[in-house]
Amino acid sequence: VKKMIIDADTGIDDALAILYALKSPSIKVEGITTVFGNISVDRATDNTLRIIRLAQAPYDVPVVRGAAQPLERGMPEFATHVHGMNGIGDAEIPPSSQEALSERADDFIIRKSKELEGELIVVTLGRLTNLALAVTKEPDLAKRIKHVYVMGGAVSVPGNVTPVSEANIWGDPEAADIVFTSGLPVTMVGLDVTMKTLLTGQHLDQLMRFRQEGNSEVIDFIRESHRYYFDFYRTSNSFIDAAPIHDPLTVLVAEDPSLVTIQRMKVSVVCDSELCAGMTVADLRRRSLAGTDIAVCTDVNASLAVDRLLSPFVS
Ligand code: BDR
Ligand code: CA
Helix, strand or coil, X not given: CEEEEEEECCCHHHHXXXXXXXXXXXXXXXXXXXXXXXXXXXXXXHXXXXXXXXHCCCCCCCEECCCCCCCCCCCCCCCHHHHCCCCCCCCCCCCCCCXXXXXXXXXXHHHHHHHCCCCEEEEECCCCHHHHHHHHHCCCHHHHCCEEEEECCCCCCCCCCCCCCCHHHHCCHHHHHHHHCCCCCEEEECHHHHCCCEEEHHHHHHHHHCCCCCCHHHHHHHHHHHHHHHHHHHHHHCCCCEEECHHHHHHHHHHCHHHXXXXXXXXXXXXXXXXXXCXXXXXXCCCCCCCEEEEEEEEECHHHHHHHHHHHHCC
């Protein structure tokens, strides 16, 4: 069983990623740290607590509120046009009686890395602010964490918030730069693979056929929130009735890296540029010199990934 901390800006795809992780028998979620991004950190925290209640997780999952803004760039704007005013496609799900811990998110990551030395996997689904704060406070973190899977970046395809930048890196490039250069063992699950991995209207119909007492709340939530998400992708990316599952794919890869092709590359994060801030530049020259050596997902078995994502909900 893989022991994971999930760090999320709990929007629509984060929520599905968390639901999957809580249902997978080969994952134990040791905690969820939250961060601003799709919505404010307070909303991300509240959404996370609601999703845990919805999932009826068979064990306790601590939730820890993290950073409210990027390291250096002041208060951010949120992506409510993508994820809805409440961050989860305006789907309404009941509040939880669980409360977030009062610990700081960076301290929680450091504490867990000591408790689970060499075993802890960190999966980041939002800005890298919490992990950057943790590794700055405790540089030895890089030796204690087994692996970091980052949903973010793009090396061979366009960006999604700017022509060249993916939202999670663009939203705090300085934090991404700290994480990439920290010595943490990083695998980048970027738009190169997530844009190829689509959940479609047919998949939602398939889920509906398995709706029954016991899972109806979860299935209704996935369907409702993804209808909102599909509308955004219809207008912004000319997908018809489909959306990429950025964050769920990252959890799936952390669980089973054989779903993707991974290549080592030297990657740099652009910080000092108005036009290119948040761009992840891979040095693809034969003798690459610029950047930090990390693992980058370059291809994916998308149909297997989507089937696996749906598997806990259709049995
Ligand atoms: C990433 O940005 C957020 O909108 C999504 O939740 C995902 O983590 C995709 O660029
Ligand atoms: Ca996210």
